[in-house]
Amino acid sequence: MNLRLDFGVVWERWPLFVDGAWMTLQLAVLATLFGFALGALCAVGRRSGPPWLAGLCGAYVEAIRNTPLLVQIFLVYFGLASLGFSLSAFTVAALALTINVGAYTTEIMRAGFDSIPRGQLEAGECLGLSQRQVYWHVLLLPAMERVYPALTSQFVLLMLASSVTSQISAEELTAVANYIQSDTYRAFESYITVAVFYLALSFVMRLGFWGLGLLLFPRRRRLGTPL
Amino acid sequence: MSQPTSSSAGPVVALRDVHKSFGSLKVLDGVSFEVARGEVLAIIGRSGSGKSTALRCIDRLETIESGEITVCGHRVSDPKLPLRALRLDVGIVFQSYNLFPHLTIEENICLAPVTVKGRRRAEARETARRVLGQVGLGDKLDSYPEQLSGGQQQRAAIARSLAMEPQVMLFDEVTSALDPELTGEVLRVIEQLAAGGMTMVMVTHEMGFARRVADRIVFMHRGKVWETGPATILEAPETAELRQFVGSGL
Numbered sequence: 001m002n003l004r005l006d007f008g009v010v011w012e013r014w015p016l017f018v019d020g021a022w023m024t025l026q027l028a029v030l031a032t033l034f035g036f037a038l039g040a041l042c043a044v045g046r047r048s049g050p051p052w053l054a055g056l057c058g059a060y061v062e063a064i065r066n067t068p069l070l071v072q073i074f075l076v077y078f079g080l081a082s083l084g085f086s087l088s089a090f091t092v093a094a095l096a097l098t099i100n101v102g103a104y105t106t107e108i109m110r111a112g113f114d115s116i117p118r119g120q121l122e123a124g125e126c127l128g129l130s131q132r133q134v135y136w137h138v139l140l141l142p143a144m145e146r147v148y149p150a151l152t153s154q155f156v157l158l159m160l161a162s163s164v165t166s167q168i169s170a171e172e173l174t175a176v177a178n179y180i181q182s183d184t185y186r187a188f189e190s191y192i193t194v195a196v197f198y199l200a201l202s203f204v205m206r207l208g209f210w211g212l213g214l215l216l217f218p219r220r221r222r223l224g225t226p227l
Numbered sequence: 228m229s230q231p232t233s234s235s236a237g238p239v240v241a242l243r244d245v246h247k248s249f250g251s252l253k254v255l256d257g258v259s260f261e262v263a264r265g266e267v268l269a270i271i272g273r274s275g276s277g278k279s280t281a282l283r284c285i286d287r288l289e290t291i292e293s294g295e296i297t298v299c300g301h302r303v304s305d306p307k308l309p310l311r312a313l314r315l316d317v318g319i320v321f322q323s324y325n326l327f328p329h330l331t332i333e334e335n336i337c338l339a340p341v342t343v344k345g346r347r348r349a350e351a352r353e354t355a356r357r358v359l360g361q362v363g364l365g366d367k368l369d370s371y372p373e374q375l376s377g378g379q380q381q382r383a384a385i386a387r388s389l390a391m392e393p394q395v396m397l398f399d400e401v402t403s404a405l406d407p408e409l410t411g412e413v414l415r416v417i418e419q420l421a422a423g424g425m426t427m428v429m430v431t432h433e434m435g436f437a438r439r440v441a442d443r444i445v446f447m448h449r450g451k452v453w454e455t456g457p458a459t460i461l462e463a464p465e466t467a468e469l470r471q472f473v474g475s476g477l
Binding site: 117119120122123124125126127128129130133137138141142145217219222223 | 373
């Protein structure tokens with residue numbers, strides 16, 4: 001075996017990695033926020049909407065879960081272009097990732113809502129709350145609490161999957177690594193470096209979700225029950 | 228029993244010839260009864276006799292197939308009934324408490340007054356303090372439901388209902404999940420409410436309590452009101468079924 005690693009030429013381009021990591025993080029945060037909102041709404045639509053809406057949400061979920069992310073990204077990219085919209089690669093990437101993670105979030109949140117005992121909903125209704133208020137005040141947080149580990153895993157997975165958007169030249173981490181390895185001919189070193197960046201980003205995200213969990217679920221914080 | 232002042236005459240709750248089935252199972256087979264203002268009605272009967280279903284129909288948690296239900300002037304059997312108006316007048320307490328686990332007791336109680344009635348938060352807090360005092364939980368404002376015993380949770384659920392100032396309160400086997408000691412503390416709260424003139428309908432298996440507190444008893448059997456009358460019918464049942472039912476428990 002004759003392995004000689006030379007990180008020097010790779011690491012001297014560190015500002016590019018930092019820029020790439022920043023864009024990856026931005027993509028992840030945007031898609032997490034909008035994807036969660038989209039998914040939670042679709043979960044409600046699928047459970048309590050009129051038949052046409054429930055059907056539409058179901059079709060969306062199945063379409064996304066049964067096609068590759070890369071194909072979805074190309075569909076958004078070329079689809080919007082042929083409709084005459086010229087959006088930046090970053091915008092298209094954020095949009096495609098949001099649509100993708102929204103579908104998975106729909107199913108996770110649906111499981112969360114379904115896990116809340118019927119009596120909770122009845123108690124809310126009998127106090128005079130409207131269906132919307134029952135979802136907002138009674139069901140949302142307990143449902144999220146129950147599926148929080150699944151949700152956060154999904155969002156970390158989304159951040160990792162954002163590497164695929166390098167295919168439409170979004171300047172995120174993997175695209176940076178692609179560029180640097182072709183520039184320096186140090187492919188292994190480039191991808192090792194980028195893998196370490198992804199590990200760090202995952203760690204940052206999990207830390208963020210842990211903190212967010214403390215904010216969202218004060219009962220856990222006060223009673224000391226772990227998530 | 229004190230008679231609360233009220234302008235509306237006639238019964239607060241009235242069921243007339245109510246029918247309901249779950250699939251091929253007939254659960255309510257022509258049920259009729261009335262509850263006057265300030266009256267305490269106890270519905271007793273075997274499991275599966277339809278008593279909980281009858282109670283749930285009063286608050287439109289179940290819809291009926293035929294017959295008529297009127298509650299505080301609302302025509303409950305009308306499919307176009309605005310549910311919120313009905314539920315502002317009716318309070319219900321469940322066997323499984325159904326407190327919201329992610330909210331403190333105070334937040335549980337304040338939620339509906341703030342979101343449904345549009346009360347200011349400070350005012351709702353004041354109400355929460357008052358109703359919790361009424362059920363003997365004045366020191367539990369900041370506790371979460373899981374920190375309370377079953378009896379305390381049930382009393383908190385009663386307080387949550389009281390905070391909405393209902394015209395009539397429904398109790399659906401509220402002590403069935405509690406041991407005798409905790410049952411006692413919940414029943415004492417209900418007894419106080421009765422003494423205060425609250426109109427109440429309760430489904431219960433506590434015969435002694437029904438005898439002591441109820442103005443009238445409805446004994447249900449096979450989806451029908453089998454026998455009804457003052458609490459004395461428990462001592463001298465007319466029907467064999469009621470005789471067997473009270474006899475088996477003692």
